[in-house]
Amino acid sequence: MSTRDTGTEQLIKDTAKHLFFAEGKLHATTQEIADAAGVNRTLVNYYFRSRDILFDQVFTEAQEGFSSTLDEVFRSSMPFKEKIRNLIHVFIDETTKYPYRQLFIITEMNRHVVFTAKKSRAKEVKIFLAEIQAEMDQGNVRQMEPKQFIMNLFALMAYPLITAPLHQALFGMNDDEYAKLMEERKELIFETIFR
Amino acid sequence: MSTRDTGTEQLIKDTAKHLFFAEGKLHATTQEIADAAGVNRTLVNYYFRSRDILFDQVFTEAQEGFSSTLDEVFRSSMPFKEKIRNLIHVFIDETTKYPYRQLFIITEMNRHVVFTAKKSRAKEVKIFLAEIQAEMDQGNVRQMEPKQFIMNLFALMAYPLITAPLHQALFGMNDDEYAKLMEERKELIFETIFR
């Protein structure tokens, strides 16, 4: 027995995630991943057998990471407003670390048209939609299709982070200035959502 | 004299754009582009010399297309609210056709870190920001950093289109149902922006 487990397998995977999700290098080759991880490229094949398998694993874990961020909110039993406030903080902090994760998911979905339908998360969404509807009926949120409410919320959170390079160029801002803008957004989004 | 101009050069470029911007095939090879255009791959090299040059051209035209969509709004002299209403329709219709154009721009920006700073569009933006500030001072829009207003606006418009596959999976909707949701959004965004 033993499996020395030097952490190399995890290192490679984490490095790949960093390149894909944090740096937005969606085209990264196995060589680039190995270099960034400071290991020999052969290890990528040793641990993952093929590039595709590594991609699949990263893709799956990206979906799971994204989903579990949402579940944390969907399943919580806080009052609605607190739940949303919590989501905004968690989601923005997470997306600041991994701004390109959603892009990676979408890009990969468009490559192999196959396994688009993973664990559907349909039940949790349905419950959350009903909860939103209830809040609207109580007059706490402006009346609209609850799906639109969800899209508004995630749009306001995610888009400025996904498109950060574009906006920084447009506004002529550096990283720190932009980060400050994002921090201020947390409260702004809350107010926008609840009018 | 002559240049027979069979339109093949334009066909290749348009096909590339369609693959990149409409289908989200951000990794498409020259062979895939040629196949989709129904021409021999050698033509890609004949007309564009190299893959990179084709990419650069497409990238530049993507930026220009995106910018000119905005300029149409920035430079217009309509009343503010009408200007925004117009933008929402133009931008959503455009982004519905080319949902992945912004993703392509960002992805390419992250590849060759070089030419990030193109024509800066700084002047137009500054004018638009001032205009927003004026509207806020008049009480027509809730007070906030004008940059946040712009980001809110574009977030609400673009994000649900960029992430359409994700949301369709999440909500269990087909293309038509989702398109209907997007159409309804136009008015909703207008109301959300102007509280």
Place this chain on the structure above:
DNA sequence: CTTTTGTTTAACAATTTTGTTAAACTCAAA
């Protein structure tokens, strides 16, 4: 009709990227 110029193609070459093999290495356990 012939020439000219631009277009298209097939065959080939070079490069890049990926996958495989066998041998060297490392550390824990016997």
Place this chain on the structure above:
DNA sequence: TTTGAGTTTAACAAAATTGTTAAACAAAAG
């Protein structure tokens, strides 16, 4: 210390992608 399983490496092979060349083709100009 020797064994042995897992780890790492270099060298090699295969595949995929890109780039080049020369020749065939098509249409307008002379």
